């Protein structure tokens with residue numbers, strides 16, 4: 001399906017002072033100056049809202065923007081744009097370095113309004129062609145997270161049963177499908193232990209006992225569905241830390257949902273969406289004295305100048 005590029009911008013020519021600021025920031029040549037006034041002369045729009053945000057005289061309106069996504073229930077934000085360089089980068093990096101995958105949560109519910117705020121933080125992310133075809137599904141309480149965890153547990157029980165069959169692993173490998181054998185080598189044992197632990201003590205090695213979770217999905221027709229969802233996810237992780245919440249990505253659940261569409265149906269995910277991140281969320285029951293380090297990264301500088 002083609003992306004909707006319908007122009008929703010309107011310009012009040014009485015208010016427009018013809019400064020051209022909207023034209024400078026428009027990525028789609030939607031606007032140009034006609035007789036000294038900004039006018040809609042293009043045929044398509046990204047609905048990115050750049051023109052309205054650049055207009056100092058309040059002459060521009062862009063329909064299709066959900067204002068409620070910029071209103072947070074638990075904190076206030078400034079409406080003014082923060083100019084480049086006008087933020088304390090050391091604070092920002094300290095936040096990034098302090099975010100940790102949290103695997104121990106307090107037995108304390110997270111207010112739904114806080115989870116809603118996290119989603120609103122998520123959607124501040126960029127998206128390919130500004131299509132914003134992401135979706136966020138909130139599991140608001142521990143019993144919902146547990147029910148979902150049990151469904152995922154059933155998936156892994158079945159997968160482990162298949163992976164136990166040596167003949168099947170060998171056969172699949174022979175026909176160029178080594179994934180079941182790889183799973184057996186890398187995950188079978190730990191998943192088996194996790195499932196046994198869950199049966200015996202209800203120790204939750206998937207969501208680590210988190211009292212809430214957020215699933216981030218994208219429509220497959222989006223131009224960059226994975227990138228969009230994962231950029232929103234990183235915003236949520238950082239926002240959660242700033243709010244006082246711990247988070248942990250649960251990759252095992254994403255892979256289960258991508259392997260077995262029935263889990264997506266159980267979850268009510270529309271057929272045209274795929275899940276890219278599952279985030280456990282809750283108040284952390286852990287603290288650190290310092291930030292952690294990183295392994296050496298592959299960093300290359302390619303100077304192609306002649």
Ligand SMILES: Cc1cc2nc3c(=O)[nH]c(=O)nc-3n(C[C@H](O)[C@H](O)[C@H](O)COP(=O)(O)O)c2cc1C
Pocket residue numbers: 099100101102103206248249250251252253
């Ligand atoms: C795509 C992805 C999937 C992950 N899945 C899991 C998971 O299933 N269970 C878990 O405990 N941690 C999971 N993690 C967390 C990583 O183990 C963690 O990010 C990594 O060890 C670095 O630690 P940090 O997040 O505290 O910086 C996942 C992380 C990513 C990026």
